[in-house]
Amino acid sequence: MIATINLLEICNSFFSSGAEDVALIEYARLTGRPFRVFSLDTGRLNPETYRFFDAVEKHYDIRIEYMFPDSVEVQALVRSKGLFSFYEDGHQECCRVRKVRPLRRALKGLRAWITGQRKDQSPGTRAHVPVVQVDPSFEGMDGGAGSLVKWNPLANVEGQEIWNFLHTMNVPINSLHSQGYISIGCEPCTRPVLPGQHEREGRWWWEDAKAKECGLHKGNIQHESPVPNGNGNGASSIGSLNGTAREDIFGTSDIVSLRRPGVENLLRLENRKEPWLVVLYAPWCRFCQAMESSYVELARKLVGSGVKVGKFRADGEQKAFAERELQLGSFPTILFFPKHASKPIKYPSEKRDVESLFAFINALR
Incomplete structure (x- = not known):
């Protein structure tokens, strides 16, 4: 420099x-x-x-x-x-x-x-x-x-x-x-x-x-900015000021839409029937929108593999819970819940293509 x-x-x-x-x-x-x-x-x-x-x-x-x-x-x-x-x-x-x-x-x-x-x-x-x-x-x-x-x-x-x-x-x-x-x-x-x-x-x-x-x-890091979500709750963007509001994303039957009780249940279980991959997202976040196609394709590839793929909308009133319990630092945050461990493992990479995510899952399941 x-x-x-x-x-x-x-x-x-x-x-x-x-x-x-x-x-x-x-x-x-x-x-x-x-x-x-x-x-x-x-x-x-x-x-x-x-x-x-x-x-x-x-x-x-x-x-x-x-x-x-x-x-x-x-x-x-x-x-x-x-x-x-x-x-x-x-x-x-x-x-x-x-x-x-x-x-x-x-x-x-x-x-x-x-x-x-x-x-x-x-x-x-x-x-x-x-x-x-x-x-x-x-x-x-x-x-x-x-x-x-x-x-x-x-x-x-x-x-x-x-x-x-x-x-x-x-x-x-x-x-x-x-x-x-x-x-x-x-x-x-x-x-x-x-x-x-x-x-x-x-x-x-x-x-x-x-x-x-x-x-x-x-100055490269764009700070949180209030954005209204579809439920009328105050939502905040971590890392994006340019996200376009959308009703929802990751809309496919291959991805399970989790509510807070479902996520809390995942956190409590130490012996799950199958491992889970869960994305914490906000539909207005441009980074979430950018990875939508690869995450949907990944979910399709994992059908029948024994790995469940889910999504949890973590903005608005769920944001504090996600930050406290789910390691949310920015959107999207991707977590892998192993079959025989209680603590989820956070995906550490900025690369969210199908091959990178698939390698992450294969290394842990």
Whole structure:
């Protein structure tokens, strides 16, 4: 990610640890214009990332200016909640201390910044990233809303194009990439992805797939917005402001429509006659609408297999129950209720095609 004071004269480069970041530095170098590079050192990075930073400094004959979190804030967080509290209550608090606030300090001295965001990096949060925008989260040199321009020149560039460029230019690459890491963050929060998994699935893998942003690009996450549902109850969208209201979805006899008593019964049973796959949905949610055809096809394929397929409308007055008892973080949430276990298993992926869902079921039944 690159931040610029003047897009035509001097670049202040915000350098992370991935392929897009070094690609943007290489682009900046090729322009012949002067640039500075700064990076966030959270104190939790992989050793390979630090060696990568050193290689970049030597390759480009630059000094990276590191931004560190406030030591008092880090100490208070660790003392009160421990070193790994994010596994229990989410990554946002730790990222806010270690990443967002240091970046906020750096951006206060700029008028614009350039990022390495790509639309295909995360369908859940980056699919609609524009090339140029007013930064919705941070303030620039003049202060106030609208004081910072955010330029995403790689928004429409695919990942393979980035890698082709890096190999052609023979620039330093983080060695973690060769170990299966595609999207790289802090060591406790990043792991390699498996073949076929999306690149962002290695980040905060224990959390909901629709909120995989650390806060540096918080504006990508569309927040809850009241939407009326067919029953006149207040419904809220998690992750979508653009959903089109529909009376209902997943309408097929192959999918069992569950009411709350049925779901509560599933939660109580430790020995079910058959396993269940259940989607928690809201008919106005565009992500639910987008997976409708694949979920219906999956249900058809599972007829006679011994796996029941269900749906539970979890918006409106059922939302609090679903958040408390069913791990609902965003719509859709997909749960697998095993045959001989009481606790459901949450589907962790952003990929909701038939093959991916079928592989998930086969691995668990």
